[in-house]
Amino acid sequence: MPHRLLELLPRFGLEPGRPAPEHSLPGSPQRCIERFALADAQGRPWMLERIRPEAAPRRERLGALLRTLAREPGLDGVIPAYLPVGGAGPECGPGSGADGRTGVEPGSQPGGERFVLRLPVEDLAGEALAGCWMLSPFVSGPALPQPGYLDHAWRGAALAGCILALQRAGAALPALPLAPQSSLSAFRDDFFRKILVHAPDLAPRLAAVQQALDALEQAVEAMPAALAHGDLHPLNVIWGREGARPVHGLIDWEFAGARPRLYDAANALGCAGFEHPSGLGRGFALGLVRGLRQGGIPEPELRLLPLFALFTRLGWLSEWLRAGDAELLALELDYLDILLAEREALAGLWSAGA
Known part of the structure; x- marks a missing residue:
């Protein structure tokens, strides 16, 4: 299954690389159906989420919000914004460029973008990839020492x-x-x-x-x-x-x-x-x-x-x-x-x- 998921990366404007199970995904897995770590052809890690269809409308709005916030002073570089379907490059994340952005004109505003990739069963000949998908940069850092x-x-x-x-x-x-x-x-x-x-x-x-x-x-x-x-x-x-x-x-x-x-x-x-x-x-x-x-x-x-x-x-x-x-x-x-x-x-x- 993870190898088949690589077929989805071009839908977000990325060249496929490989599954990246060495990356432990942070956050709450309960907020999606399942999620995977993938790398593109440049070796950059990403998190692919399959979300519940009923969550898609709110997730679309969330995608637009995060893409806007990722450009704001004090937040640029700390918002792992979802990539739009069709691809416009990562908003932030390790290895995405000197200023943390790729493929986006400075000061440009998102408009008419979609962030949820919706695939019917017949789209890719089978159920494995059917559903609603979102892609965001994988962000890493040292573990939080508790307490x-x-x-x-x-x-x-x-x-x-x-x-x-x-x-x-x-x-x-x-x-x-x-x-x-x-x-x-x-x-x-x-x-x-x-x-x-x-x-x-x-x-x-x-x-x-x-x-x-x-x-x-x-x-x-x-x-x-x-x-x-x-x-x-x-x-x-x-x-x-x-x-x-x-x-x-x-x-x-x-x-x-x-x-x-x-x-x-x-x-x-x-x-x-x-x-x-x-x-x-x-x-x-x-x-x-x-x-x-x-x-x-x-x-x-x-x-x-x-x-x-x-x-x-x-x-x-x-x-x-x-x-x-x-x-x-x-x-x-x-x-x-x-x-x-x-x-x-x-x-x-x-x-x-x-």
Whole structure:
């Protein structure tokens, strides 16, 4: 099968090379049907995804968004943008040229491009290649040291820079794209309704969380909207090394769109604390909030970060419930208790810009 997949590379304007199983693909494999590492004739590695047909319309919009973002200051070189069908060269990725671009005129804008290759069964004589396909650069970097990264303020500062650059890029768009589940209050209400139906024994344990989030709702709904990655956490970053190029790429963009502007930061901080609760007051977290403060995020908004991080953990708790993972569920519930107990102390620490 991987050798047959090479037949798809010319559809994206690339000369086929070979299967490249030596590359371990980062990110969440659950977001597509299957995915493969391939190399073109120049040896450049790519990630080929077969996506679900029902996801194709949103993935088309995502492809156009990422291709635009890949040209923006502060984001050029860290967005592994999908290649358009027909091929216009890679937007970024190792070996794609001195400026990270190939086959695209500087300053040109995408228009009328398609990013999902749709192949009916009869197109290539068989079912092996039928379906919907997308191709993006494979981005590599050193493995994230866990939990060692919690002491790395430079990683937090770099991520703050990406968040702020993404917000600036979003402000330049004609309109912010809608995010999946864009209403936070609707998500919260749906979450607690489902808890009552499917896990009623957890309702008493989560009562204090629900009450705390009631106080958060009005403030968050009034927060300015901004373009967000939607699932930004340390494992969705392809890291470089401390210095000139700390971030090689941001991956797993399926939840990108307009959200309250602290959404990405809250999710990243929440994940750092789940790695170990002490991480909430260590290098990574402090570097992140310091970068946000220096980037102009006002103190009253930064004070909301602990409760906002608490909110983002509802999605993770849902994951553990769906997976039936009792160990992670227990850890998550204990972590929610910690976030509740420490929220005022964290609000003071983080709003000061550490």
